[in-house]
Amino acid sequence: MTTMVQDVTTGATAESRSAGAEIRRGELAAFLRSRRERITPEQVGLPRGRRRRTPGLRREEVAQLSAVGVTWYTWLEQARDIHVSAQVLDAIARALLLDRSERAHLFALAGAIDPTPASECTGIPQSLQLMLERLEPFPACVQNSRFDLLAYNRSYRLLMCDLDQVAPEDRNCLWLAFTNDEWRSSLVDRDETIRLMAAKFRAVMAEHVAEPAWKAIVKRLEEASPEFREIWARHEVIRPGDKIKVYRQSRVGILRLASTSLWTGPQQGSKLLTYTPADVETQERLERLHALALAEEAATAEASPATV
Numbered sequence: 001m002t003t004m005v006q007d008v009t010t011g012a013t014a015e016s017r018s019a020g021a022e023i024r025r026g027e028l029a030a031f032l033r034s035r036r037e038r039i040t041p042e043q044v045g046l047p048r049g050r051r052r053r054t055p056g057l058r059r060e061e062v063a064q065l066s067a068v069g070v071t072w073y074t075w076l077e078q079a080r081d082i083h084v085s086a087q088v089l090d091a092i093a094r095a096l097l098l099d100r101s102e103r104a105h106l107f108a109l110a111g112a113i114d115p116t117p118a119s120e121c122t123g124i125p126q127s128l129q130l131m132l133e134r135l136e137p138f139p140a141c142v143q144n145s146r147f148d149l150l151a152y153n154r155s156y157r158l159l160m161c162d163l164d165q166v167a168p169e170d171r172n173c174l175w176l177a178f179t180n181d182e183w184r185s186s187l188v189d190r191d192e193t194i195r196l197m198a199a200k201f202r203a204v205m206a207e208h209v210a211e212p213a214w215k216a217i218v219k220r221l222e223e224a225s226p227e228f229r230e231i232w233a234r235h236e237v238i239r240p241g242d243k244i245k246v247y248r249q250s251r252v253g254i255l256r257l258a259s260t261s262l263w264t265g266p267q268q269g270s271k272l273l274t275y276t277p278a279d280v281e282t283q284e285r286l287e288r289l290h291a292l293a294l295a296e297e298a299a300t301a302e303a304s305p306a307t308v
Contacts (some may be wrong), residue, residue, distance in 0.1 A: 005256075006202050007093040021081075021111075022079070022081075024110075024111065025080070025081065026079045027109050028079070028106070029076065029078060030108060030152075031106065032076060032077050032106075034058050034095070035076055035096040035098065035102065035122075036054035036056050036062055036077075036096060037054075037055045038056055039056050039057050039097060040057075041061070042216075042220075043097065043212075043213075043216055044057070044065055044095070044213070044216050044278070045212065045215050045218075046065075046221040048062060049051060049292060059073055059074055059084065061079060062092065062095050062096065063190075065094075065212050066091035066092045066094065066095035068088055068091060072088075073092070076092075084110055086111065086112050086113065086114065087111075089107055089110055089112055089114075089256070090114070092106070093106055093107075094210075094211050098214065098222075122208065123141050124151045124264070124270070128142060128151070129151055129184065131150065131279060132151060132153040132156075132271070133153055133154075135153060135274060136153050136154055137155050137286045137287050137289065137290030138155060138237070138274060138275055138286060138288050139152075139155040139179075139274075139275040139286070140152070140153050140156055140259070140272065140273060140274045140275065141153070141272075141273050142264065142270055142271070142272055143173065143270060143271060143273055144275070145204050145208075145271075146172070146201075146208075146213065146214060146217065146271040147172050147173040147174045147175075148161065148171065149171040149173065150270060154294065155286060155289055155290050155291035155293060158218075158249070158251075158292065158293050159179065159181045159249060159255075159275075159289070160182065160186040160187075160247060161176070161180055161182035161183045161186070162304045166180070172217065173197070174197055174198070174201055174221065175198070175219070175221060177193070177197055178221055178224070178225040178228045179221075179224055179225060182250070185248065186247050187238060187247065188246040188248050188254070189250075189286060194227070194228075194231065195231055195236070196238060198232055198236070199236040199237050199238040200238055200239070202235065202236065203237040203238060206237075219234070235257070240306065243257075243258075243259065244257065244258055244278050245257050245258075245259055245275070249289060250290070251288075251289070252286075252289045252292075253284075253285055254281075254282075254290045255277075255285055255289075256277070256278040256281075256282050257276065257277060258275070259273060259274070259275050260274050260275075260276070261273055262274070264293070293300050
């Protein structure tokens with residue numbers, strides 16, 4: 001009798017585990033499809049083509065980007081009972097541009113341990129945004145290793161152009177330095193600055209050379225800027241460093257700023273960049289710039305329709 005009870009219990013446990021695994025595979029399949037469908041070909045450096053009916057990427061494109069067989073990836077989206085290695089999951093996570101939370105969710109659904117937890121920062125905590133505001137009138141921003149601007153304070157918003165008027169997908173310092181006229185005109189030694197920026201980007205990209213997001217920004221710049229293509233072809237590299245930077249701000253004049261970089265986390269996914277005045281004139285001009293930003297903010301708030 002005892003043996004029979006044990007057999008029934010064991011069978012029920014095995015059945016429960018099997019049902020749980022099936023549910024996770026179904027969730028994994030749905031999650032992969034949803035992430036694939038939200039990404040445009042342009043985001044990962046692929047041509048759109050004329051006859052694209054699939055929203056987002058096609059399965060074969062994800063397979064290509066992650067160097068995984070099309071059949072294997074298709075089975076994943078079909079919730080097939082297959083074993084997926086951590087290396088394959090890592091490649092798929094990169095191909096689908098998953099953020100830190102999404103990557104962790106992917107590995108959890110697959111029942112695998114992430115060997116290299118995502119270090120790319122896609123947002124900042126409220127405490128860090130508050131720190132940016134406390135640094136005013138000094139310009140400050142949070143930037144990831146790909147030069148994307150994740151956050152900034154009022155003074156930095158107007159330092160080189162009005163960043164609030166720039167589309168979120170274009171808020172990348174390298175992209176702006178080669179394509180935004182107002183940003184470019186603010187660089188006093190523009191030729192040397194953009195050359196060094198490209199060299200720093202190439203040096204950092206060595207650790208991310210196979211990642212779609214990095215390849216996509218390079219491809220986009222090569223298509224948009226002959227100047228970038230010429231500089232990029234030199235293969236110059238230089239490590240990032242802090243120094244005095246000189247900007248020509250359109251409304252307050254020349255700003256000489258000392259820059260300092262502080263990593264915001266142990267995995268060095270993003271850094272806090274702060275700019276302090278290198279002379280008294282710059283201090284005064286920064287205060288005027290900050291006052292302009294506050295005035296614009298107040299005018300915008302006053303012009304906005306009241307909400308109930």
